[in-house]
Amino acid sequence: xxxxxxxxxxxxxxxxxxxxxxxxxxxxxxxxxxxxxxxxxxxxxxxxxxxxxxxxxxxxxxxxxxxxxxxxxxxxxxxxxxxxxxxxxxxxxxxxxxxxxxxxxxxxxxxxxxxxxxxxxxxxxxxxxxxxxxxxxxxxxxxxxxxxxxxxxxxxxxxxxxxxxxxxxxxxxxxxxxxxxxxxxxxxxxxxxxxxxxxxxxxxxxxxxxxxxxxxxxxxxxxxxxxxxxxxxxxxxxxxxxxxxxxxxxxxxxxxxxxxxxxxxxxxxxxxxxxxxxxxxxxxxxxxxxxxxxxxxxxxxxxxxxxxxxxxxxxx
Amino acid sequence: xxxxxxxxxxxxxxxxxxxxxxxxxxxxxxxxxxxxxxxxxxxxxxxxxxxxxxxxxxxxxxxxxxxxxxxxxxxxxxxxxxxxxxxxxxxxxxxxxxxxxxxxxxxxxxxxxxxxxxxxxxxxxxxxxxxxxxxxxxxxxxxxxxxxxxxxxxxxxxxxxxxxxxxxxxxxxxxxxxxxxxxxxxxxxxxxxxxxxxxxxxxxxxxxxxxxxxxxxxxxxxxxxxxxxxxxxxxxxxxxxxxxxxxxxxxxxxxxxxxxxxxxxxxxxxxxxxxxxxxxxxxxxxxxxxxxxxxxxxxxxxxxxxxxxxxxxxxxxxxxxxxxxxxxxxxxxxxxxxxxxxxxxxxxxxxxxxxxxxxxxxxxxxxxxxxxxxxxxxxxxxxxxxxxxxxxxxxxxxxxxxxxxxxxxxxxxxxxxxxxxxxxxxxxxxxxxxxxxxxxx
Numbered sequence: 001x002x003x004x005x006x007x008x009x010x011x012x013x014x015x016x017x018x019x020x021x022x023x024x025x026x027x028x029x030x031x032x033x034x035x036x037x038x039x040x041x042x043x044x045x046x047x048x049x050x051x052x053x054x055x056x057x058x059x060x061x062x063x064x065x066x067x068x069x070x071x072x073x074x075x076x077x078x079x080x081x082x083x084x085x086x087x088x089x090x091x092x093x094x095x096x097x098x099x100x101x102x103x104x105x106x107x108x109x110x111x112x113x114x115x116x117x118x119x120x121x122x123x124x125x126x127x128x129x130x131x132x133x134x135x136x137x138x139x140x141x142x143x144x145x146x147x148x149x150x151x152x153x154x155x156x157x158x159x160x161x162x163x164x165x166x167x168x169x170x171x172x173x174x175x176x177x178x179x180x181x182x183x184x185x186x187x188x189x190x191x192x193x194x195x196x197x198x199x200x201x202x203x204x205x206x207x208x209x210x211x212x213x214x215x216x217x218x219x220x221x222x223x224x225x226x227x228x229x230x231x232x233x234x235x236x237x238x239x240x241x242x243x244x245x246x247x248x249x250x251x252x253x254x255x256x257x258x259x260x261x262x263x264x265x266x267x268x269x270x271x272x273x274x275x276x277x278x279x280x281x282x283x284x285x286x287x288x289x290x291x292x293x294x295x296x297x298x299x300x301x302x303x304x305x306x307x308x309x310x311x312x313x314x315x316x
Numbered sequence: 317x318x319x320x321x322x323x324x325x326x327x328x329x330x331x332x333x334x335x336x337x338x339x340x341x342x343x344x345x346x347x348x349x350x351x352x353x354x355x356x357x358x359x360x361x362x363x364x365x366x367x368x369x370x371x372x373x374x375x376x377x378x379x380x381x382x383x384x385x386x387x388x389x390x391x392x393x394x395x396x397x398x399x400x401x402x403x404x405x406x407x408x409x410x411x412x413x414x415x416x417x418x419x420x421x422x423x424x425x426x427x428x429x430x431x432x433x434x435x436x437x438x439x440x441x442x443x444x445x446x447x448x449x450x451x452x453x454x455x456x457x458x459x460x461x462x463x464x465x466x467x468x469x470x471x472x473x474x475x476x477x478x479x480x481x482x483x484x485x486x487x488x489x490x491x492x493x494x495x496x497x498x499x500x501x502x503x504x505x506x507x508x509x510x511x512x513x514x515x516x517x518x519x520x521x522x523x524x525x526x527x528x529x530x531x532x533x534x535x536x537x538x539x540x541x542x543x544x545x546x547x548x549x550x551x552x553x554x555x556x557x558x559x560x561x562x563x564x565x566x567x568x569x570x571x572x573x574x575x576x577x578x579x580x581x582x583x584x585x586x587x588x589x590x591x592x593x594x595x596x597x598x599x600x601x602x603x604x605x606x607x608x609x610x611x612x613x614x615x616x617x618x619x620x621x622x623x624x625x626x627x628x629x630x631x632x633x634x635x636x637x638x639x640x641x642x643x644x645x646x647x648x649x650x651x652x653x654x655x656x657x658x659x660x661x662x663x664x665x666x667x668x669x670x671x672x673x674x675x676x677x678x679x680x681x682x683x684x685x686x687x688x689x690x691x692x693x694x695x696x697x698x699x700x701x702x703x704x705x706x707x708x709x710x711x712x713x714x715x716x717x718x719x720x721x722x723x724x725x726x727x728x729x730x731x732x733x734x735x736x737x738x739x740x741x742x743x744x745x746x747x748x749x750x751x752x753x754x755x756x757x
Binding site: 002004005006007008009010011012013014016017018020021071074076114115116117253254255257258259260306307308309310311312 | 322324476558559560563630639644645662669670676680690709716722726727729731
């Protein structure tokens with residue numbers, strides 16, 4: 001008889017792998033990707049493809065260079081690329097998208113040790129790097145494409161995002177709820193269509209990839225605080241990157257707490273910072289900053305919300 | 317409060333297979349340690365003739381067990397062998413004469429009170445047959461019988477594949493209740509709880525039918541959430557009590573006993589045949605005809621598998637016990653032990669471990685641990701050699717049920733790390749104690 005494998009139990013393992021978790025996230029992002037192309041034209045697809053390709057290529061090359069195991073096939077770089085693209089305006093110059101993607105993978109993820117080791121969300125941090133580095137092009141909001149005139153998009157007239165319009169009190173630029181829900185207005189690629197994001201978020205919840213704690217805490221905090229501050233609650237919920245952030249970025253495994261209470265605290269924290277920036281800050285939008293800030297606090301939240309082992313009172 | 321757990325594939329393929337007796341093997345190898353505690357001392361030597369049920373190993377110390385010959389024939393070897401756990405163990409090899417002559421020593425025990433019950437249980441050589449192998453008489457050695465509020469009968473059988481306990485309930489249900497009768501009479505127990513996972517409908521029906529004739533036996537149907545059969549998990553889910561760390565079920569008023577162990581006691585009190593054979597589930601992807609078999613203790617795994625039609629394909633892994641907590645053996649020459657309830661042979665596809673990748677911090681391990689431990693933090697503390705942290709993280713609470721490793725998407729060997737961390741914690745605690753004593757002087 002050939003040699004038998006002799007390892008420690010368990011000898012069964014579940015069906016979940018890092019790769020199929022990431023695949024589920026990609027599937028969940030597809031409705032928003034389709035919506036982005038419908039709303040902003042084919043250039044949206046170009047930006048998404050460029051970001052994904054650059055992320056995957058930088059991960060591959062960096063790991064080759066550092067003689068690390070190749071992790072391209074776990075698909076996490078694809079998720080980062082998609083999420084970064086979703087956080088960019090459609091008119092972003094391609095070279096800037098490339099630099100952002102490289103920053104996301106190499107600076108934020110790989111320099112800290114690769115998958116699972118990064119303390120901040122790569123897509124969000126890269127977006128903030130780009131906001132600082134390319135302030136102009138990052139706030140150049142194109143209006144939705146008119147398919148009868150052009151298919152490529154991005155050459156349309158610039159318009160304000162709903163949040164910027166609200167901040168400036170330009171009521172004439174503020175879309176109605178249905179338009180907000182369907183996402184037919186200016187903004188980042190993947191954040192405008194609430195319908196598509198909610199569909200994707202529900203898919204992740206049903207598949208058990210994310211738990212409800214963070215998104216519910218995050219969104220509820222924003223809703224309650226908007227109500228207290230006398231703002232239009234629905235408008236605040238449907239505009240900006242709130243839904244995309246709550247479902248896809250505040251639920252990132254490595255950079256957020258793992259326990260139920262940790263997730264709730266994290267979500268509430270994100271909601272509060274978002275509100276502070278939106279209502280009292282200089283910027284119209286604060287979801288990215290709120291998540292980054294809470295990413296930094298994650299180790300402390302985790303420590304405070306550690307689950308207590310079931311010791312039943314220690315007996316000596 | 318609910319304890320975490322996982323859904324594992326049940327694979328109870330053999331639930332309807334009535335156990336068949338295998339042909340008497342040519343030789344049996346009986347290790348002197350098939351229980352938790354000190355190994356027994358062999359009392360036969362090479363060349364001796366032995367009969368079925370004859371005492372061949374005497375208990376050495378309190379936590380030990382008696383061992384009996386499972387065949388009639390001649391002792392050919394009393395020698396050290398390497399066990400599947402990697403330890404040297406004395407083993408007695410007996411060549412069978414094929415007659416299975418019963419020893420004159422075998423006669424029904426005279427039980428009149430609790431003391432004589434304990435003596436009988438000790439003489440029977442029975443140990444925890446659910447897999448742990450803890451000598452049963454030690455468990456029954458309760459000093460203050462008032463403390464026992466309930467006997468919890470563990471019939472959860474939460475491991476995939478295994479159906480030997482199911483068969484005990486179906487085929488030997490009467491003996492389970494004879495065991496209950498004995499405990500009721502001599503141990504003065506007033507409440508019995510039979511805990512069964514809800515995937516064993518027929519066994520539940522049988523137990524309920526028998527329980528309806530009594531007043532003090534409850535059949536507690538439990539959800540099929542692994543590890544339902546873990547002692548602490550079972551006591552919590554049936555009695556709602558948490559057994560404190562480092563304590564025994566008795567500290568919360570419970571005695572937990574496996575259903576097959578109890579049925580054996582019921583049987584033993586009737587005919588006095590000690591623990592010399594065992595009903596074993598033989599299954600797995602490499603087995604041609606999965607079935608339940610009754611085999612003499614000491615039969616080689618190869619002989620057992622032969623009785624199940626042999627291998628379908630070349631086995632890549634063979635287990636004592638189920639896939640969640642079973643022990644992988646180095647070869648099929650290993651003998652069947654007292655506490656072996658299943659032999660699982662896996663083909664290449666089933667046996668090959670998934671590749672281990674980096675931890676992605678998903679938290680599945682800590683969100684599925686029945687005892688709410690944090691395997692990720694334990695692994696870190698272990699790597700950093702931090703005994704103090706391991707103590708705080710209560711790694712010694714871990715029962716190695718395997719939920720964390722099972723759910724880990726990166727297939728990290730979390731159970732293995734926990735096992736190693738426990739050893740490290742013990743070393744740390746010993747060192748700390750020694751230092752404290754030194755300072756005290």
